[in-house]
Amino acid sequence: MVLANSTVVTIAPGAAPVVNLDWNVPAWVPYYGNYTLHAIIGPVSDENNLADNRFIDSGLVVTGLCDINGDRKVNLLDTFAIDLAFGSRPTNAASNGAPYRPDLDWNCDYTINLQDSFKAHLLFPTNYTP
Numbered sequence: 001m002v003l004a005n006s007t008v009v010t011i012a013p014g015a016a017p018v019v020n021l022d023w024n025v026p027a028w029v030p031y032y033g034n035y036t037l038h039a040i041i042g043p044v045s046d047e048n049n050l051a052d053n054r055f056i057d058s059g060l061v062v063t064g065l066c067d068i069n070g071d072r073k074v075n076l077l078d079t080f081a082i083d084l085a086f087g088s089r090p091t092n093a094a095s096n097g098a099p100y101r102p103d104l105d106w107n108c109d110y111t112i113n114l115q116d117s118f119k120a121h122l123l124f125p126t127n128y129t130p
């Protein structure tokens with residue numbers, strides 16, 4: 001089990017913001033692998049619907065920096081994914097229609113831009129070994 005920090009976030013009713021969390025991973029935990037994410041948000045005052053306060057996603061893949069597809073390599077498939085989404089933002093797709101994806105936004109500035117592309121191209125080619 002790896003615990004992330006708890007973060008206080010103000011969310012407007014019906015909103016779905018992107019929240020970045022830092023993980024504190026003990027050295028004995030394998031860095032790479034498939035993980036299940038459990039997220040729980042406590043009830044707020046006067047909240048009646050608690051059914052959506054728990055989120056579980058078993059498709060979480062942890063891998064190396066800029067390895068978009070989780071194959072433990074940074075290659076053309078990864079740089080292409082970033083370049084395809086170039087210019088996208090959470091509220092606007094790229095000019096070719098590709099949607100914004102937070103996993104492509106390496107500097108977390110909510111835009112797929114040159115900084116993200118440069119990072120992947122700088123790491124190309126990389127093989128992450130387990």
Ligand SMILES: [Ca+2]
Pocket residue numbers: 066067068069070071072073074075077078
């Ligand atoms: Ca890859």
Ligand SMILES: [Ca+2]
Pocket residue numbers: 104105106107108109110111112113115116
């Ligand atoms: Ca970015």
